[in-house]
Amino acid sequence: MPATDELGRSGEDLIALWIPTKGGRVLAQRWHCVIGEIDIIALNRSGDLIFIEVKTRSSHNIDQDGVLAVTRSKQIKLWKTAQLFLVKNPKHQSRNCRFDIALVQWQPVQNQPVQSQPAHYPKTKRLSGFTRTFEKHEFILINYLVHAFEQPML
Helix, strand or coil: CCCHHHHHHHHHHHHHHHHHHCCCEEEEEEEECCCCEEEEEEECCCCCEEEEEEEEEECCCCCHHHHHHCCHHHHHHHHHHHHHHHHHCHHHCCCCEEEEEEEEEEEECCCCCCCCCCCCCCCCCCCCCCEEEECCEEEEEEEEEEEEECCCCC
């Protein structure tokens, strides 16, 4: 089994591939500073700036596919990191901003060729059927939470 870091990066890569299919554009992936890291920063087709937290889990997880891992303290850290991104990128300061969460599941693929088309997984809830295979594991976008949280109370 690959390391958790590799699985997480592959989940982020899946979302970075999915964003353009919805008319968006990825500005940064794994943007980090002294405060923390934002998995993906993107513009949607309306020009809104979206800070995306990607949670990648196996289908047998105990934190509601990663939603429970985005705690109040994690939200505050993401908010502060986003503020620093805006300070360092003033051309985006006038944009509407939001925080989304992408939930990705992975499962091993056994003896199957690499697929570039969505696959059918009857046991897995799927948002759009958007899947990709990376390093013998299938990654599936199962849910995308728009405006997942507002500015946390500091």
